[in-house]
Amino acid sequence: GENVEQHPSTLSVQEGDSAVIKCTYSDSASNYFPWYKQELGKRPQLIIDIRSNVGEKKDQRIAVTLNKTAKHFSLHITETQPEDSAVYFCAANNAGNMLTFGGGTRLMVKP
Amino acid sequence: NAGVTQTPKFRVLKTGQSMTLLCAQDMNHEYMYWYRQDPGMGLRLIHYSVGEGTTAKGEVPDGYNVSRLKKQNFLLGLESAAPSQTSVYFCASSFGLAGGETQYFGPGTRLLVL
Numbered sequence: 001g002e003n004v005e006q007h008p009s010t011l012s013v014q015e016g017d018s019a020v021i022k023c024t025y026s027d028s029a030s031n032y033f034p035w036y037k038q039e040l041g042k043r044p045q046l047i048i049d050i051r052s053n054v055g056e057k058k059d060q061r062i063a064v065t066l067n068k069t070a071k072h073f074s075l076h077i078t079e080t081q082p083e084d085s086a087v088y089f090c091a092a093n094n095a096g097n098m099l100t101f102g103g104g105t106r107l108m109v110k111p
Numbered sequence: 112n113a114g115v116t117q118t119p120k121f122r123v124l125k126t127g128q129s130m131t132l133l134c135a136q137d138m139n140h141e142y143m144y145w146y147r148q149d150p151g152m153g154l155r156l157i158h159y160s161v162g163e164g165t166t167a168k169g170e171v172p173d174g175y176n177v178s179r180l181k182k183q184n185f186l187l188g189l190e191s192a193a194p195s196q197t198s199v200y201f202c203a204s205s206f207g208l209a210g211g212e213t214q215y216f217g218p219g220t221r222l223l224v225l
Binding site: 001004006009032034042043044045046049051089091093094096097098099100101102103104 | 115144151153154155156201209210213214217218219
């Protein structure tokens with residue numbers, strides 16, 4: 001089945017710096033890659049997603065890139081702010097058309 | 112519009128006890144899911160439903176049962192709780208299959224099994 005690995009598990013950046021979180025997946029048939037943000041004690045919420053027919057997608061300060069050949073995708077956050085501090089999860093769809101999630105990255109933005 | 116709600120928010124069980132977690136959604140979504148969240152392991156799918164009256168096993172179904180008697184409700188049952196089931200449980204729903212649609216999560220249920 002699908003296996004999604006996410007790195008790093010924790011990431012600390014200074015406010016205003018950029019943050020990059022990387023995920024790799026195993027199933028070459030996967031074609032949908034969402035990212036969820038979970039603030040402390042809250043529910044996960046979708047922040048951006050990308051499908052296999054595009055290589056990059058941007059939404060203000062966040063962007064996601066996809067390399068289907070290498071089977072990896074990344075989340076980029078520019079000009080980080082304290083409110084970006086959260087756990088971020090990547091995911092990929094699997095053979096059953098459900099999602100397989102990565103283990104999560106705890107991002108800490110220091111003011 | 113409440114979205115996805117879960118009850119209870121927190122529960123402590125003794126080993127061997129049973130309980131039911133309730134998930135409700137008011138978005139008229141066909142698809143509903145139960146996940147468990149453990150540190151460092153992301154969200155793992157327990158069971159899911161593609162419509163009223165249907166259920167299917169996910170990645171980690173052992174020790175759990177589910178029912179979807181009404182479209183808006185999805186129940187997760189633990190017949191005989193074990194300490195390994197200590198976790199945070201999230202319900203989610205989506206308009207289409209999870210593999211291509213936004214999932215909307217509930218606030219979670221924190222379960223401690225002693």
